[in-house]
Amino acid sequence: MSRVNKLEAFTLPLTAGGTRVDVSGLHRGGTGTPLVFFHGFGSTKEDYADVVHQEQLADRPVLAYDAPGCGASTCSDLGAVSIPFLVTVAEQVLRARQIDRFHVIGHSMGGLTALLLADGDPGRVVSFTNIEGNLAPEDCFLSRQIVTHTDDDPDAFLARFAERVGGSRFHGGALYASSLPHKVRAGAVRAIFESMVDLSDHGKLLDRFLGLPASKTFMYGEQNNTLSYLPALAEGGVDLAEISHCAHFPMYSNPPQMWARIADLVTQADGS
Template sequence: MQPVVLLHGLIGPFADERAVTHLRPAVVLSPDLLGYGPEADVNPQGITIDAQVEYMRTTLDTRAPNTRVHLVGHSVGGVIAASFAHGYPDRVESFVNVEGNFALADAFWSTQVATQTLDQVNAMLEADRADPARWLRESGVEPTGDRIRSAAEALAYQPAGTIQVTARAVVEYTGLTAGAVKSRPIRSGAFAAAGSATVVRCRRRRRTPASPMARMTRATRLWFTAWPPPSRSWAVTLGTP
């Protein structure tokens, strides 16, 4: 079985064993995107969707060389995964999209953040870090001990500058007209994978992105109950799009 690559969204990381366990015995890679975790010191001005795609290419060349991979992208990670599949279709076996920001209507939180100053984003992030249970409740997630710990880890995983420039990069990349050059990779990339493309949509959140754990866990579980992937593209809808 080819490796499974999990790409986190605007708030990272995504490497929780509660979701990864559904993918065993496959090799599971959860790379940190530019600006996140060990890559948090990257100059924020260099963070674009195209830069993330190239960073993914070099990462996979090192960690999963000479093999195709199954991509699972959440939110911003869905955009990056689709763009990667468009640019490097020979590296992608299948693609699972969980709430990917393929249009501005999907990138509603990124659209809000993109208009804020760095001070405003930092103030919002610090308030959420101070009370991760509230952050979960406002996202429609019941705060439990494990979820609060995961939320605190996610909120601490990236600086405010990363959130701001990533949100702006998503808005720039997805906010173009259907005929624009950069809009095509998102649409064609979603179905460029040789195996399958799965789309998982969930309820819209009021302000902040909920912890992706439940959504990603359900997505990976549904995906692997249909293993091996079908030879054509297919879609799964969870909740209310």
């Protein structure tokens, strides 16, 4: 493997809204427009480490990092980790890595973070691969459990949340649930989930996504092909990428198809 294909680890100390954060990330240099990845709730930057094996994306600059309270990133106040907080952190990480314009790929919570980031400065985003990031209230099938299955004990909530997800009928659920206690701190869950629900219910996210000028793909699992807003996305010129044998986690259930669609969008957007 050539040096440019390797991902190098980094740690970035920063302060967001008075809260101390140490961001753990992966990056590589290269040529062309950088690829910036945002992972979902209960996942980590390693969801995207296989970018090094994608021939179409070879030698491109890459940035992926753990959101505060997730993976190896730390946060002095886990209760501060809302979606707006994650956007603030994203802005600082991009500034520190000297990334101006970029292709963004975000899954679930990361897709929502990427949407708010892009909405704040649309000219920066060349293409947006939104992997089931929240666009409507119906997308809170995981996060709304903070309301429907409330528990004052953060550790108990996370444990029971993992049990419910692990026992679901959806592809990838058991694999995802098995690693949750190792990938997210329980104290960060409430603020993340409550902000996701609030934004999904009141943030006009679908309109904001459709209004972005970048090339856009909405990626979803075959088991979720009944999402009510898919026709509106198609009518709005968004490329729809249905991933077979998959639900909410294409990086676990069908990574080859996921990576092929990401590579296609990035290549097409750079050529337009």
